[in-house]
Amino acid sequence: SNPSLLILPGDGIGPEVMAEVRKVIDWYGAKRDLAFDVSEDLVGGAAYDAHGTPLADETMAKAQEVDAVLLGAVGGPKYDVLDFSVKPERGLLRLRKEMDLYANLRPAQCFDALADFSSLKTDVVAGLDIMIVRELTSGIYFGEPRGIIEEGNERVGINTQRYTESEIDRVARSAFELAMRRDKKLCSMEKANVMESGVLWREVVTEVAKDYPEVELSHMYADAGAMQLTRWPKQFDVIVTDNLFGDLLSDLAAMLTGSLGMLPSASLGAPMSNGRPKALYEPVHGSAPDIAGQGKANPIACILSFAMALRYSFDQGDEATRLEQAVEKVLADGLRTADLLGEEGKAPVSTSEMGDAIVAALDAS
Ligand code: NAI
Ligand code: MG
Numbered sequence: 001s002n003p004s005l006l007i008l009p010g011d012g013i014g015p016e017v018m019a020e021v022r023k024v025i026d027w028y029g030a031k032r033d034l035a036f037d038v039s040e041d042l043v044g045g046a047a048y049d050a051h052g053t054p055l056a057d058e059t060m061a062k063a064q065e066v067d068a069v070l071l072g073a074v075g076g077p078k079y080d081v082l083d084f085s086v087k088p089e090r091g092l093l094r095l096r097k098e099m100d101l102y103a104n105l106r107p108a109q110c111f112d113a114l115a116d117f118s119s120l121k122t123d124v125v126a127g128l129d130i131m132i133v134r135e136l137t138s139g140i141y142f143g144e145p146r147g148i149i150e151e152g153n154e155r156v157g158i159n160t161q162r163y164t165e166s167e168i169d170r171v172a173r174s175a176f177e178l179a180m181r182r183d184k185k186l187c188s189m190e191k192a193n194v195m196e197s198g199v200l201w202r203e204v205v206t207e208v209a210k211d212y213p214e215v216e217l218s219h220m221y222a223d224a225g226a227m228q229l230t231r232w233p234k235q236f237d238v239i240v241t242d243n244l245f246g247d248l249l250s251d252l253a254a255m256l257t258g259s260l261g262m263l264p265s266a267s268l269g270a271p272m273s274n275g276r277p278k279a280l281y282e283p284v285h286g287s288a289p290d291i292a293g294q295g296k297a298n299p300i301a302c303i304l305s306f307a308m309a310l311r312y313s314f315d316q317g318d319e320a321t322r323l324e325q326a327v328e329k330v331l332a333d334g335l336r337t338a339d340l341l342g343e344e345g346k347a348p349v350s351t352s353e354m355g356d357a358i359v360a361a362l363d364a365s
Contacts, residue, residue: 003314004066005036008043008059011079011088012287013297013351014072020299020355021070021306024323027359032319039066043095044074044088044287054091063095067272068313069280070306071095073287092282096136099278101267102167103174104136104246105308106284108233108253109324113331114340117258120230125256130236131182132253133175134246136267138167139197141243163197163242168204174268174277175240176212181317185237187218189225189245201242222249229253260285261298261339264305266312279313281305291338295350298337300327303358326361330354 005025009015022038029035041047041059048054054074063069074088084090095101110118110128118125143160150156172188179186188205190198202219209217220228222245228235229249233256241249254263263285269278283301291297304327311320331340335357338348349357 002035002037003068005038005309006059006062006066006069007038007040008063008069008071009040009046010043010072010074010287011045011076012073012289012292013285014044014074014287016292016295016297016351017283017299017302018070018072020351020358021302023355023359024303024306024362027362028319031363034316034319043071043091045076045079047091048079048082048086048088052086054086054088055094060094060098063099063280064278067274067276067279068309069095069099070302070309071280071282072302073283073285075287076289076292095280096267099267099269099280100137101269101278101280102135102137103171103268103277104134104250105178105266105268105312106132106134106250106254107264107308108132108250108257110257111262111328111331113328113334114258114262117340117342118256120256124232124234128233128256130233130253131178131238132246132250133171133178133238133240134250135163135167135171135241135243136246137243138163139243161195161197161242161244163200165200165204168201169208170270172205172208172240173211175238176208176215179215179238180212181311183237184215185218186215187220187225187236187239189220189222189239189241189249191222191245192219193221197242205240225249226252229256254284259298259339261301261337262304263301264308266305266308268312276313276315279309281309281313295352296338296348297351298339299351299355300337300358303327303355322362322365323358326358326365329361329364330357333357 009018115126140161143162190201192198307320307323310316
């Protein structure tokens with residue numbers, strides 16, 4: 001049977017960019033004999049409008065069954081007044097939590113045609129292709145005890161950084177597996193100089209490395225890592241780090257390469273019975289209410305998220321590369337959605353024109 005894919009377009013520009021991904025999916029079915037069993041459902045505000053909840057139980061159940069989930073974006077001003085328990089983001093959080101997606105993959109990839117767009121010098125970013133693996137389900141954002149307490153005559157805000165061996169082990173394995181499929185270089189970042197969790201992190205990662213003798217492992221303090229990422233990011237291939245440092249470092253790395261409209265992501269969990277990880281793919285950007293409904297959204301982040309699905313959930317690495325090269329081609333040809341134009345006086349292409357151009361580039365590939 002065909003591989004299964006659940007599509008959750010969500011809110012704002014989510015459905016607009018997802019419509020372009022559908023063109024790409026259709027192309028693979030028609031031209032590469034690579035058909036997917038695609039189902040589509042509601043998430044976020046759209047689900048709240050229909051069902052009074054940002055993620056219906058049936059949708060959650062479907063997400064657990066499919067080979068991969070592809071999500072657009074959730075949220076919007078219309079839903080800001082809602083109670084916390086039914087806010088659109090809660091739909092996304094429920095997916096991540098119940099699928100137990102502990103490894104968040106954030107590539108920082110610079111397409112040559114956009115190297116000028118980076119805040120760094122062109123030669124520092126041109127050809128950049130690195131991957132940050134952030135632990136997503138534990139660490140200081142979840143550790144107990146937490147809260148604001150009274151102590152003496154003042155209040156104290158408390159969060160606890162806490163990692164178990166098994167939590168470190170499993171995310172380290174995800175990172176090593178990735179490194180094996182890439183340049184076989186992994187850098188682990190923590191603060192073992194000042195944090196006990198960092199000491200344990202380094203020990204466990206070093207232990208896991210014994211199962212991956214081909215991968216060259218290095219360790220770096222996370223603050224030094226931030227410096228190195230902006231100084232010469234091409235020294236890295238895969239970086240693995242905890243939830244807090246990963247939050248900061250992945251945002252930092254993302255901006256090395258330019259626009260939010262270009263950035264895909266994947267969140268992976270434990271291997272399923274078919275050996276592939278549970279997986280949710282989504283662009284890094286949100287629902288962009290300021291441009292929603294105007295045909296201005298850049299669909300590339302969502303299309304590249306599908307490319308990640310091809311590579312990591314469907315074992316179609318060559319087809320993923322084909323799709324990334326199609327994106328590279330249209331950018332090299334000078335096509336730009338509005339977010340990629342900066343101050344230049346050129347005319348932008350629309351969301352659907354960008355999608356059509358990528359499909360045409362696939363056709364020519
Ligand atoms: P945002 O990512 O939606 O937008 C930030 C800025 O980037 C806006 O100016 C927007 O127009 C632009 N932008 C984003 N994606 C773009 C694209 N594909 N093409 C062209 N321009 C793009 O973040 P913001 O404004 O902070 O949040 C808007 C809503 O999205 C909120 O309700 C927020 O909660 C939600 N959100 C949802 C996320 C998700 O679904 N994973 C992530 C971040 C925010
Ligand atoms: Mg962040």
